[in-house]
Amino acid sequence: MARQTEPAAGTATIIRPSTLGRLGAAPSSGRARARRFGDVIRRVAARPGGFIGLLVVALILLCAVFAPQIATHNPDAIDLAHRFAPPSLEHFFGTDQLGRDLFSRQIHGSRVAMGVALSAILIGLSLGVVLGVAAAYTTSAVERAITILFDAISSFPSIILALALVAVVGPSLLMVVLVVALTLVPQFGRVTLAQVLSVINMPFIEAEQVIGASKLRIVIHHVIPNTLAPVGILAAMEVPVVIALEAALSFLGLGIQPPLASWGSLLQDGYQNLSKGYTPAIIACLVLAIVTLGFTLCGEALRDAIDPKSRRRA
Amino acid sequence: MAGHYFLRRAATAAISIVSAMTLLFCLIAAIPGDPASVLLGPQASAEFSRQFIEEMGLNRPVYERILLFFANVATGNLGVDVITGRTVSAIVLAALPSTISLALVSILIAVAVGLPLGIFAATHRGSPSDAILAVVSIIFVSMPSFILGIIFLVVFSVWLDWLPILGTGTGLGDQLQRLILPAAVLSLGYIGLLARLIRSSMLEVLGESYIRTSRAFGISNWRITYAYALRNALLPTLAALGMIAGRVLGGAVLIEILFARQGLGTTLYDAIVSRNFPVMQGVVFVVVVIFVLVQLVVELSYSLVDPRIRAKRQEG
Numbered sequence: 001m002a003r004q005t006e007p008a009a010g011t012a013t014i015i016r017p018s019t020l021g022r023l024g025a026a027p028s029s030g031r032a033r034a035r036r037f038g039d040v041i042r043r044v045a046a047r048p049g050g051f052i053g054l055l056v057v058a059l060i061l062l063c064a065v066f067a068p069q070i071a072t073h074n075p076d077a078i079d080l081a082h083r084f085a086p087p088s089l090e091h092f093f094g095t096d097q098l099g100r101d102l103f104s105r106q107i108h109g110s111r112v113a114m115g116v117a118l119s120a121i122l123i124g125l126s127l128g129v130v131l132g133v134a135a136a137y138t139t140s141a142v143e144r145a146i147t148i149l150f151d152a153i154s155s156f157p158s159i160i161l162a163l164a165l166v167a168v169v170g171p172s173l174l175m176v177v178l179v180v181a182l183t184l185v186p187q188f189g190r191v192t193l194a195q196v197l198s199v200i201n202m203p204f205i206e207a208e209q210v211i212g213a214s215k216l217r218i219v220i221h222h223v224i225p226n227t228l229a230p231v232g233i234l235a236a237m238e239v240p241v242v243i244a245l246e247a248a249l250s251f252l253g254l255g256i257q258p259p260l261a262s263w264g265s266l267l268q269d270g271y272q273n274l275s276k277g278y279t280p281a282i283i284a285c286l287v288l289a290i291v292t293l294g295f296t297l298c299g300e301a302l303r304d305a306i307d308p309k310s311r312r313r314a
Numbered sequence: 315m316a317g318h319y320f321l322r323r324a325a326t327a328a329i330s331i332v333s334a335m336t337l338l339f340c341l342i343a344a345i346p347g348d349p350a351s352v353l354l355g356p357q358a359s360a361e362f363s364r365q366f367i368e369e370m371g372l373n374r375p376v377y378e379r380i381l382l383f384f385a386n387v388a389t390g391n392l393g394v395d396v397i398t399g400r401t402v403s404a405i406v407l408a409a410l411p412s413t414i415s416l417a418l419v420s421i422l423i424a425v426a427v428g429l430p431l432g433i434f435a436a437t438h439r440g441s442p443s444d445a446i447l448a449v450v451s452i453i454f455v456s457m458p459s460f461i462l463g464i465i466f467l468v469v470f471s472v473w474l475d476w477l478p479i480l481g482t483g484t485g486l487g488d489q490l491q492r493l494i495l496p497a498a499v500l501s502l503g504y505i506g507l508l509a510r511l512i513r514s515s516m517l518e519v520l521g522e523s524y525i526r527t528s529r530a531f532g533i534s535n536w537r538i539t540y541a542y543a544l545r546n547a548l549l550p551t552l553a554a555l556g557m558i559a560g561r562v563l564g565g566a567v568l569i570e571i572l573f574a575r576q577g578l579g580t581t582l583y584d585a586i587v588s589r590n591f592p593v594m595q596g597v598v599f600v601v602v603v604i605f606v607l608v609q610l611v612v613e614l615s616y617s618l619v620d621p622r623i624r625a626k627r628q629e630g
Contacts, residue, residue, distance in 0.1 A: 155333075155605060157563050160602075169589075248460055
């Protein structure tokens, strides 16, 4: 098979048009879509890595949704009589420097992490897709301007850009989301642009044009749905990266502000009080390590399930 | 023409640097609110904040600030630290060697360990050690480096009590000793990444027909693996090195803060915490320049090493 030339070399995920047949090129009913979704999940779960990943992801999502029900204590309740308590039946993970229950804080931390990750990725993805489609569909001058914007954003290591912006605006939950979203825009944009360029000349698009479908209709009903597979894979692969970035910012005290419990600030609390005991720091490390591992496994299994050929490219 | 291609890539890199800084200035200007009150805190006197705004040039329009910044950069002037009065270029130059050595040693370790592991995994495909390697790699690839850093700190300084590991150190021996742990932390994830990358590209190359032909000619397995397959399998790795170098640079920021090393990362962090705007701007600029240059070098060397790419680019 002749290898496709890739319009944007260096993009992380490349979906070849040949794999698109079963990925929604044709409009389909809701039920067919649901069946295909179930099929992808089954294929993800069929690999041991994907199964573990799905398990972790499901667990984290459950924790985030049902945090108040799962938590054994109020995460912000201060109990100075029981500071630095070791793990026990009363406090599964022990307590912190203010006597707050660490298990409950970790559980509530999943809300912050998932909230930040999902909203940042959603914003970054939407902007990226819009800019990517715009770059493919407009004049070459606009395309060049958009590519320069992508290059400009990706000229910063993302943690540096985030630090620089947070320094000026002051740290807050909203800023963290927006800054992280900004660092994601070029990746989604480039994948979308590459994908649109490879779809745009396919026979079924030409057929639509011949029938007389408007440009807007073609973009919304045919071009964008065809970019969703690689964009979705990228989104899944970015979740652990975003969780790590938010944790890093919060760890440095430049992300989520106290008393809100985030995985990064919990790590910071544990790190600051290492001399009093290492359990809180180690637990915070383990939580972050397991969560990023779970989401990475899940993302990779998803990529392999949707685009088996990319497996060889790692 | 090859020269033409080099020039075009260099121009793109320069545009990236300029547009990146322009973007940063625009974002800062576009953010609502008074930067002086954020930078100085609400307690700052009106007189002081007015003086500050003037000194930072924050009262000028954005385009003027950008032009001024690049005019200064062109003469080697990155600005002056508002707190100590030192020039930002002196501060950056003092911090640079420690960060560069940390990043370089980490990348060296990653290549030196990841490359043999990847080759081993590819030549022993499906063996138990291949499976173990795959599991260990994914664990280290997915783990954020600062998490690994904290685990290492706890293990080595709290449990094993192997001090000193913090700080940059004085004297070559001491500096090297203190470099080992942070560099190891930073490289572990990339060892896994490189091993996986080399394994998969080795497997791809080993499946090519010229390898089969070589086998048919009775060329030794060793020669096929190392002399024929590896050379082509290394190419995607080279491309990945640019990405890795960038991430190492970003990761070094956190690792420096964790291990209390004096470097670009700690300088940036201190500047942010103390609201030292010119230093922050200067450090970010230098990081962007290094980041873009590394990618340029990697991309150019990529086409130098691979004649197929060179040919394709000369056509197009």
